Amino acid sequence: MKNRIYLYARFERFWHWSQASLIIFMALTGFEIHAFYVLFGYESAVQLHTTAAWVLIGLWIFAIFWHATTGEWKQYIPTFDRVVTIVRFYSVDIFNNAPHPYHKSRLQKHNPLQRFVYLLLWVLINPAIWISGLLYFFYNDWKALGLASFLSLEVVAVVHTVAAYLIFSFLIFHVYLVTIGDTPLTHIKAMITGWEEVEQEE
Template identity: 50%
Template sequence: MNTERLYLYTRFERFWHWAQTLLILVLLVTGFEIHGTYRLFGFETAFTVHNACAWTWFVLYAFIVFWMATTGEWKHYVPTFLKLMDVVRYYVSGIFKGEPHPVPKSERSKHNPLQRLTYLGIVSVLVPFQMVTGFLYYTYNQWPAFGFAGALTLQVVAVLHTVGAFAFLAFVIVHVYMTTTGHTLTAHIKAMFTGYEDVPRH
């Protein structure tokens, strides 16, 4: 395959990608233990670690938003429906037939239409949803002072937060699978360590 090497992922981009990966995995493991799914660290330790990771992620998320806004990287996440169905068909059948990707990566466009919609949905909907429900869960004893008493129940917030956790778990599983769909099995993963990726010439 005729390829060219492109520098696609900056040092900070790679840092926050792996930092978020670690935080999400720890939050999932400790969160499900807090929920009573299993016993691994013990409730108190899991609770402490979970909250520390949550606040760390909140700070990191603020830096990521600021970085995207000031560097122009937000342009790579602007949604588009151009060739969206071509990308869907590629992942459903074309990839198994050895067909070329309908939207190759480039320095101008690092994410295909399906990725853009997915990442935008996670950054603008799922992450804030999980942070808000987590904050409400954490501050349950302060609800009367916030004026939430009677308007919400702890059980509803707990269920919503757990639903968000399962959504993140589903994303992680799909995301890990998608990392194997490059021109080699590890091409995408290597790119998130080095910043460089070999992509088909177009």
């Protein structure tokens, strides 16, 4: 039995897609700054990367406010409940055309595995890239901030790049897993319209 539910609020969708485009744009400019290719030119790439970063920071301030006021932050609380089942589904059962063992609901949008991955992103990888990115940007103020004695630009740059690689890897899995709906476009449609057909818990 399928049910059509309103899973993603308007702000959530706006946040998702604008964040997605900003992250992809920052990867594009970031890896140019990393000297992988020439697209915008180094100087423009740095300026665009910086501007995009400030926009993303602004977006996050709204997102944090939204999560806090709506209580949606609870969606990210990790749980071990049925983790094994989910892992088993993705590694074995999915090939046997088994249905997804986790049924989304308005109150629990993320399956336990998703929760862990998002938590990893929010607690480790994102802070790593933001803190290193801001340190990079404010390099000239290190002395005034008392950071110059123990920080090295190279370490900051390495942390920033490692985090970027990890986010890029996340992006690849994220985009792939989006296509594992009933049809390849099911999940994308949901993230555009907000409505998703979900199997009702029996």
